[in-house]
Amino acid sequence: MAASEAELRELMLAGLNGGSAAHRIFLEQVSRLLRGYYKRRLSSNGKGASEAEDLVQEALMAIHTRRHTYDRDQPLMPWLYAIARYKLVDYLRKAAPSFANVPLEDAAAVLAPDDQSSVESAYDLRRLLAQLPEKMRRAIECVKLEGLSVAEAAKRCGMSEAAVKVNVHRGLRALASSMQRRGEHEDG
């Protein structure tokens, strides 16, 4: 089912206010839209579902780590679409510079959902995490993978709560950029 602007925006706002459950539904809905968009765009460039899934995940990382750039008074779809399109252009440019002409389209028309989430991307989370500095890796493992509270994670890692938060934040950003760089490496 396609999520509407109003629904998605409400979920996004709840996520910005720290609502984990709402943020999860938001990311799930967005991933369907992204999958539909990237599959259609990539199939016209002779690429398959696995590449599309790489892009879905890269875009999700970008949307999550840069959600502070969403202006809460503006409609959400243009923000989402601008990020989705930016990641596509970046990807195509890495793969083959001549593919980088992506037409500007109406955000609503572009984002049609696709539910097939069984495809795996080429990214290996464990391996990506292993490349992070020790503190960031531990903070992410505790807070984002094991689901410990920040206070518990602080005790476990011997860091202050503020340090845990900063390391989670920086760690996610570092993950996002190593996902982006990885694609570059692979495709030359």
Next chain:
Amino acid sequence: MKTDNLIAMLSTNVERVDRGQVERTISGAIGTGSAIAFVAMLVVFGVRRDFGDRYAFIFLALKLVFTVGVVAASTLYLVRLARPGTEKTRAMHLATFPFIVMVLLAAASLGLAPTAHWKRMLLGDQWLECLVSIPLIAIAPFAGIVWAVRRMAPTDLTRAGMFAGIVAGSISATGYALHCTDDFLPFVALWYGGTIALCALVGARLGPRLLRW
């Protein structure tokens, strides 16, 4: 990795996001960059000595209105460029307004003056110093602004780089104006406007490389 696993990770213990981070980060970088540019200008050149002179004061004020006007207008646009999806909502005409006014004033003052004075009005005493100093002092604010904009999500990297260059160049020109004693409007239009345009050009070239995310 399955996308569901990624989503599970991202949505575990979600942090609250404060409002206004974009504005705060960018204006913080601009503030720090301005302070560095101002101190650099003080150390290298010092402030002009003829503040007391009424004409000097008026011309200094005019120059500052121009450069600060460019800083303000281009900062507004830079903040828009740092946010995806809002770039096209308002045009960049506002940022060109101070330049147009300055060029018109310069043209008018050339028109009123005898041709024999034109060379002096355009080149002043220190055109070379102006041409070199403004871009050089702009490096510090430019670095700070790039650092801040990289934390956002610019999707038009050339244009974001260009506006980062304009803001940095006009901050630098503001500092330089406090020192510079060439007060002819054609000089200001040519060498202040020109060096800011040069910073815009360099910023536009560097944008796609420096701002990528």
